[in-house]
Amino acid sequence: MAMAEAAVARSEAGPKKRKHRGIRRSTGDWVFDICNYTFLTLLMLVTLYPFVNQIAISFNSATDSLKGGIYLWPRVWTLENYKYVFKEATIFHATLISVLRTVLGTVLTVISSAMVAYTISRPDYVLRKFVTIAFVLTMYVNGGLIPTFLLMKSLGLINSFWVYIWPGLIGVFNLIIIRSFIEGLPDNILEASKIDGAGDFRTFFSIVLPLCTPVLATVSLFSGVYQWNSWFDVMIYNSSNIKLSTLQYELQKILQNSNAATTAASAFANSGNAGAAQVTPLSIRATMTIVASAPIIMVYPFLQKYFVQGMMVGGVKG
Amino acid sequence: MTMENNAAIASPHVAKPGKPTGFKHFFKQLHAQRALVIMSVPFVIWLFIFKYLPLWGWTIAFQKYKPARSFSEQEWVGLEHFKFLFTDERFFRVLRNTLVMSFENLILGFVTAITLALLLNEVKNILFKRVAQTISYLPHFISWVVAAGIIQSTLSTDGIINTLLMNLGLIDEEILFLGIGKWFWGIYGASIVWKDVGWNTIVYLAAMTMIDPSLYEAAEMDGAGRFKKMWHVTLPGIKSVVIVLLIMNTGYLLESGFDVQYLLGNGMNIDYSENIDIFVLNYGIKMSNYSLSVAAGMFKTIVSFILLFAANNLSRRLGEARLY
Numbered sequence: 001m002a003m004a005e006a007a008v009a010r011s012e013a014g015p016k017k018r019k020h021r022g023i024r025r026s027t028g029d030w031v032f033d034i035c036n037y038t039f040l041t042l043l044m045l046v047t048l049y050p051f052v053n054q055i056a057i058s059f060n061s062a063t064d065s066l067k068g069g070i071y072l073w074p075r076v077w078t079l080e081n082y083k084y085v086f087k088e089a090t091i092f093h094a095t096l097i098s099v100l101r102t103v104l105g106t107v108l109t110v111i112s113s114a115m116v117a118y119t120i121s122r123p124d125y126v127l128r129k130f131v132t133i134a135f136v137l138t139m140y141v142n143g144g145l146i147p148t149f150l151l152m153k154s155l156g157l158i159n160s161f162w163v164y165i166w167p168g169l170i171g172v173f174n175l176i177i178i179r180s181f182i183e184g185l186p187d188n189i190l191e192a193s194k195i196d197g198a199g200d201f202r203t204f205f206s207i208v209l210p211l212c213t214p215v216l217a218t219v220s221l222f223s224g225v226y227q228w229n230s231w232f233d234v235m236i237y238n239s240s241n242i243k244l245s246t247l248q249y250e251l252q253k254i255l256q257n258s259n260a261a262t263t264a265a266s267a268f269a270n271s272g273n274a275g276a277a278q279v280t281p282l283s284i285r286a287t288m289t290i291v292a293s294a295p296i297i298m299v300y301p302f303l304q305k306y307f308v309q310g311m312m313v314g315g316v317k318g
Numbered sequence: 319m320t321m322e323n324n325a326a327i328a329s330p331h332v333a334k335p336g337k338p339t340g341f342k343h344f345f346k347q348l349h350a351q352r353a354l355v356i357m358s359v360p361f362v363i364w365l366f367i368f369k370y371l372p373l374w375g376w377t378i379a380f381q382k383y384k385p386a387r388s389f390s391e392q393e394w395v396g397l398e399h400f401k402f403l404f405t406d407e408r409f410f411r412v413l414r415n416t417l418v419m420s421f422e423n424l425i426l427g428f429v430t431a432i433t434l435a436l437l438l439n440e441v442k443n444i445l446f447k448r449v450a451q452t453i454s455y456l457p458h459f460i461s462w463v464v465a466a467g468i469i470q471s472t473l474s475t476d477g478i479i480n481t482l483l484m485n486l487g488l489i490d491e492e493i494l495f496l497g498i499g500k501w502f503w504g505i506y507g508a509s510i511v512w513k514d515v516g517w518n519t520i521v522y523l524a525a526m527t528m529i530d531p532s533l534y535e536a537a538e539m540d541g542a543g544r545f546k547k548m549w550h551v552t553l554p555g556i557k558s559v560v561i562v563l564l565i566m567n568t569g570y571l572l573e574s575g576f577d578v579q580y581l582l583g584n585g586m587n588i589d590y591s592e593n594i595d596i597f598v599l600n601y602g603i604k605m606s607n608y609s610l611s612v613a614a615g616m617f618k619t620i621v622s623f624i625l626l627f628a629a630n631n632l633s634r635r636l637g638e639a640r641l642y
Binding site: 026032033036048049116122127145148167169285304311 | 476595
């Protein structure tokens, strides 16, 4: 389409007239477009390459991978790596914990954030200013690593699953985008429910919440990603308890080990299952990388509309 | 007269004109809005416990903190730890690293995101644009653990960078990038751009769609080409967004990140990779020097607070949108 246009334009324009543009595109434009498309394509390839590479290694026989030269596709196809990863008790359990904290954490975060957002969106709420400022202030001040750690200790949240849920329950950014969204809802809907005599709870659950589905999708994504990707809190609070480990933390431990001497690496390769399962740290790493990122990678493209909206509200409007 | 007396007797509370005030009214309102109160106050309590209570820990910075002793048994040393920090060579190095990396974050982040947004904005093919954008968000969604793993294997001695350089004959033997301190700042810059440039374009692209199309047409009439249009229409059109974000981000000058420095930092590059957060972690958790760690963290938070406050005010004064 563009080519036909340009060809017609050039033939119509006679000898190259740079000055006369109108809505036709000049050669200069064309060159720019070609460069742009090329550059962007290269960018996409560079972004995708590492993931394609990891997928290739994860589906490639571990011993064969050690020879190097695996770039875009597996040379010796195998499912051994995945079988090993999912049979490994620690990793299997860690995946369970990851899923649990993601689901539970997200649900609780969404409900709590929506509730608070609703209350501060109401102009007539007597505590509106107080609640808003209380939350916003936390963006400016932070107790720090040690004080927070000591607090968790005194709350009994060390070595506990709940340390994954409670501290991060409500994020101010999420709060703000939900509030903005609610404030953007047409007034007459909320008015109508008041006239009908519906109480605040009723209004919130039956009317506001369903209407907020788009922004709640956004918050769910942000919260879900945060929970799924968390590893530092596991390390700080629960590193001594293998039953509370998560997928990301297990991956992080493997990464640390990979940096260590190769003797440790071969020891790892020989430990675990005897005989049949041939796995190496390299193949485990690739496989776990894919397992740790696949869920999100498969979900986010479908929620693009929502998070773009969310970022616009949070960033542009303020 | 009698009518007024009756009225006065009939209503013991004299109705005040205008907005009623006073505690009684306040509690009345609270009661009337008790549903809203139940929906918010418990979370304010949560906020108080998890976000404000830790601030009490700042007292540790003024003590010679020993975990075994209770609060009243702690030894008070005043500003000793702060004095130590500001005369410690290591802390200055840490401060230097923090500032360098956060400036990198700021400048690189802006320049790359705006440039990419400009390029994407010029793409006329909707499908291509969609695909490019979707792919560009990918690194943002993976965790830093995964990202660090990818970066590590890319930079390793048998990774693709070294392989390419060797094959092109540019180097004779592999470079252990992560083992050379001086490379760290560059690696950091490249990492954060790779991870978030796509995501950062969202706000700018959104702002670009809000530019009045007739401005472009007018520019066409004046004979403006691609670049001229970008310079005279697009960039000015997103000016306000850029300014707000630029100002707000200077408030985070001391926040240079943590994940990258922790996951890619090691004993060999620590002189360049250790920033304030890593310093706090090293001294606090690893060396159990709680007091020094809290002092450093406190310093960072207070300076950040001042910067953010100033940034917010400046942005408000310029008439642009605020943070909240």
